[in-house]
Amino acid sequence: MSLLEITDLSHNFGGLRAVSEFSLKVEAGELAGLIGPNGAGKTTIFNLITGLFKVSRGTIMFQGEDITRWPSHRISAAGIARTFQNIRLFKELSVLDNVRLGAYARHGYGLLDAVGRSGKFKQEEERQRQRAYELLARFHLTPYAEMPAWNLPYGEQRRVEMARALISGPRLLLLDEPAAGMNQSEAQDLIRVIREIKEEFSLTIILIEHQMRVVMNLCQWVKVLDFGETIAAGQPREIHQHPAVLAAYLGKDGALVEEGSQ
Amino acid sequence: MAISDTQRKLLIALAALLLLALAWALPASGLLNPYVVQILMYVGINMILTLSLNLVNGYMGEFSVGHAGFMGIGAYAASILTVWVLPKAWAAWAFPAVLVAGGLAAAVAGLVVAFPSFRTRGDYLAIVTLAFNMIVKSVLENLEVLGGPRGFLGMPRLTDLFWVTAWVLITLLVLRRVINSNFGRGIMAVREDEVAANLTGVDTRRIKLYAFLISAFFAGVAGGLFAHLLQFINPRSFSILKSTDMLVMVYLGGVGSLTGSLLGAAIFTILLEVLRPLGLWRWVVGPLLLVLLMIFRPRGIMGFREWKWLGEGSLRGLRNYVTGGKG
Numbered sequence: 001m002s003l004l005e006i007t008d009l010s011h012n013f014g015g016l017r018a019v020s021e022f023s024l025k026v027e028a029g030e031l032a033g034l035i036g037p038n039g040a041g042k043t044t045i046f047n048l049i050t051g052l053f054k055v056s057r058g059t060i061m062f063q064g065e066d067i068t069r070w071p072s073h074r075i076s077a078a079g080i081a082r083t084f085q086n087i088r089l090f091k092e093l094s095v096l097d098n099v100r101l102g103a104y105a106r107h108g109y110g111l112l113d114a115v116g117r118s119g120k121f122k123q124e125e126e127r128q129r130q131r132a133y134e135l136l137a138r139f140h141l142t143p144y145a146e147m148p149a150w151n152l153p154y155g156e157q158r159r160v161e162m163a164r165a166l167i168s169g170p171r172l173l174l175l176d177e178p179a180a181g182m183n184q185s186e187a188q189d190l191i192r193v194i195r196e197i198k199e200e201f202s203l204t205i206i207l208i209e210h211q212m213r214v215v216m217n218l219c220q221w222v223k224v225l226d227f228g229e230t231i232a233a234g235q236p237r238e239i240h241q242h243p244a245v246l247a248a249y250l251g252k253d254g255a256l257v258e259e260g261s262q
Numbered sequence: 263m264a265i266s267d268t269q270r271k272l273l274i275a276l277a278a279l280l281l282l283a284l285a286w287a288l289p290a291s292g293l294l295n296p297y298v299v300q301i302l303m304y305v306g307i308n309m310i311l312t313l314s315l316n317l318v319n320g321y322m323g324e325f326s327v328g329h330a331g332f333m334g335i336g337a338y339a340a341s342i343l344t345v346w347v348l349p350k351a352w353a354a355w356a357f358p359a360v361l362v363a364g365g366l367a368a369a370v371a372g373l374v375v376a377f378p379s380f381r382t383r384g385d386y387l388a389i390v391t392l393a394f395n396m397i398v399k400s401v402l403e404n405l406e407v408l409g410g411p412r413g414f415l416g417m418p419r420l421t422d423l424f425w426v427t428a429w430v431l432i433t434l435l436v437l438r439r440v441i442n443s444n445f446g447r448g449i450m451a452v453r454e455d456e457v458a459a460n461l462t463g464v465d466t467r468r469i470k471l472y473a474f475l476i477s478a479f480f481a482g483v484a485g486g487l488f489a490h491l492l493q494f495i496n497p498r499s500f501s502i503l504k505s506t507d508m509l510v511m512v513y514l515g516g517v518g519s520l521t522g523s524l525l526g527a528a529i530f531t532i533l534l535e536v537l538r539p540l541g542l543w544r545w546v547v548g549p550l551l552l553v554l555l556m557i558f559r560p561r562g563i564m565g566f567r568e569w570k571w572l573g574e575g576s577l578r579g580l581r582n583y584v585t586g587g588k589g
Contacts, residue, residue: 050461076463090454092518092566093447100444101451105463107444111472114443115436121443128444168463 001064003028003204004049004172009058011044011228018044020228022058028171031198031205033219033236035212037248040225042208043085046174050082051075063171077105081170083161085177085208091150095141095160098149099132102164128167135163155186166197172204173197179211191217212240224248274571278431285427299423301535303491306426307484308527310433312511313520314480317437319509320517321446322473323453324379325388328395329481329508332368334500335398336482337489338408340364344490345416357420361429361486368482369475371398376474380467383456395502402497413496421491429487433480434572438520440476442574449473450518503545510548513555516564520572525563 006024010017019041026032034042047053049060051072060068067075081102090098107128113121136142139159144152149160158178165173178194179187191214198205209215215222216236224232224239226248232239239245265273289299311333318326343360344353353360371394378390403411440446448469451459460466489495507530515526530548537544555562 052457052461071465072460073463073465076461082461084458088455088458090451090458092454093450097447097450101447101459101464102462104444104448104451105465109444111440111445114445115439117439125443164462 002026002061003030003063004206005061006045006049007059007061009045009048009055009060011041011048011053011056017228019048022225022228022230024223026172026204026206028204029202031194031207031218031220033215033222034206034208034225035210035215035222035239036225036231039227040248041228042225043176044228045225046082046176046206046208049075049174050080073105076168079169079171080174081165081168081172082174083158083165083176083178085180087154087157087161089149089157089160089164092148094146095136095149095152096129096132096145098160099135099163099167100128102167103128103131104168106168131167132163135167139163154181162193162197166201169201170203172206173201175205175207175209177208177210179209179214182211184213187211187214190214194218216240270571281431282424282427285423289423301532303421303423303426303487305528305531306423306430307487307491308507308511308531309430309524310480310484310487311508312515312523312527313430313433313437314477314484315508316512316515316517316519316523317440317449317473317477319512320519320522321441321453322449322470324383324470325385326375326391326477327388327502327505327509328375328391328393328398329477330500330502330504331391331395331398332371332478332481333485333488333504334402334495334497335371336361336364336368336485337495337500338402338414338485339367339482340486341414341417341489341495342408344418344420345414350418353418354420357425357490360420361425361483364486365479365482368485369479372474372478373471375478376471379470379474392502395500395505399497399501402500409496411497413494415494417490417493419490419493421487426487429483433483434520434524436476437480438572440472441520445469445472453518506552507548510552510555513560513562514551516562516567518566519562519564519568521567521569522562522564 002025004024004026006022009019009022011019022041022045034045036042044053048055051070055068058068059066062078062080065078067078070078090101093101107124109118109121109124133142133145136145139162141156141159141163144156149157152160175194179190182190194205195218197203207215207219219236221234222236222239223230224242224245231244231248232242234242288294311329315326315329318324340360340363343363348356348360375391375394379387382390402408408414441449448459448464451462451464452466452469456466485500511526511530512523513526514530515524516522534544534547537547
């Protein structure tokens with residue numbers, strides 16, 4: 001049984017076919033890449049997996065369960081976490097609260113426990129708070145814990161998003177352009193961090209990325225999309241020679257990897 | 263001087279008890295003139311209303327403009343109980359239960375607003391709450407059994423400073439505990455980014471349901487207190503003007519702040535009393551204040567801030583845990 005199995009997924013925006021008969025099989029422990037030019041439908045696929053968009057055609061199976069029509073919060077609780085292309089933190093809330101909210105579904109107490117401050121409440125709050133602080137320390141965010149999230153520099157905000165995604169103990173992590181807006185050395189750091197957390201949290205990762213260096217370095221295999229269609233699939237090394245991929249990105253004679261990056 | 267969390271809790275409990283004792287003893291002693299006691303009771307009732315509205319408008323970031331509807335339902339429900347249902351002799355003893363019943367009636371009505379909030383938000387939800395307020399008012403006006411537009415009377419004067427103070431404290435306690443919990447963080451996450459909240463596992467529908475139910479409940483309780491203070495209610499007391507007053511108090515004191523709610527209610531209520539000589543003109547004060555606030559200080563006096571004694575106390579202890587006591 002694959003961890004995630006998507007079959008014939010399609011999605012339209014009005015008359016525009018954003019995703020067309022997309023299929024994907026990800027085994028536990030893999031690190032897969034999803035690439036393609038802007039507007040190719042990559043983020044739409046993430047939005048379909050996480051229940052943000054309603055699936056009109058196709059099925060999504062996660063750990064053997066059909067999650068196609070589940071609401072987002074249930075999918076998240078089942079073990080799929082994600083980060084966003086344009087960071088979406090809870091800006092006015094503290095960094096600590098942002099991270100704790102990632103574990104919302106893991107707080108095993110009810111409203112009455114909270115109002116009555118029951119033993120269960122105290123125990124759970126303490127547990128999740130400690131877990132949050134562990135993650136803050138892991139991502140070098142401890143000094144920011146009580147600051148509102150908007151106050152942090154861009155790179156730190158990305159790390160908060162990562163901590164928020166990881167605190168729930170997901171099986172599958174969807175990273176939407178984690179290297180966006182990063183320079184070479186920052187991207188290098190990111191590659192290292194992604195490798196580390198994959199081991200530490202025994203994650204399976206699907207990555208959307210434009211920076212080819214990141215994709216080449218990290219992904220075991222890659223799917224290439226253009227206008228919602230899958231135009232190629234394979235190992236990164238094969239992909240960046242693939243004529244259809246080159247055509248989609250840069251026209252016929254383009255070279256996919258920028259000079260000096262190999 | 264540093265004090266521990268336990269000491270702080272003890273001090274807060276003592277202060278609350280002292281306040282209750284004063285609220286009971288002062289009016290009885292005759293040291294306070296009855297007019298002042300009356301004003302203090304209005305301040306307290308307005309505090310409950312402001313706290314409850316702040317949960318939806320400040321913490322959850324929705325814009326409910328029909329809160330007087332909930333207050334009205336609570337007022338009528340509680341009054342029906344004391345006038346028609348309960349024997350006169352019991353009414354005084356059953357008063358807390360009567361108020362709770364009024365609150366529950368309002369909470370049921372809260373469902374009417376909670377369900378539309380699943381699908382719509384912002385301006386559109388504001389219109390739903392506005393419509394709700396108008397429906398409540400016109401239903402009450404057309405129910406001849408309840409006196410129609412002439413109103414409903416005959417309630418015993420059961421509200422006193424003690425009960426008002428007690429309910430302010432209860433509201434404060436419950437809201438503070440809800441806000442400093444997983445649910446409170448969920449409520450604020452809805453305000454900050456509903457989509458991201460959903461995607462990080464927050465069941466936003468349940469969160470909205472809880473917020474509207476709790477908010478409506480306390481507005482209903484305030485309605486019950488109001489009815490048994492005035493001993494006379496009519497539908498006009500719960501019109502959109504009343505809702506506007508509540509909005510002014512929330513945005514004056516500060517959105518997303520318990521301290522702010524208390525301040526806003528106290529300042530606005532007392533200001534209206536001080537301006538009594540202005541006659542009709544004082545009704546311009548509220549709306550004018552709202553306009554000025556929205557322009558110059560949209561978050562209010564204490565927006566998103568909290569007096570530390572009302573905030574989440576346990577953080578300091580935890581910082582020590584992380585930094586090994588050096589923080």
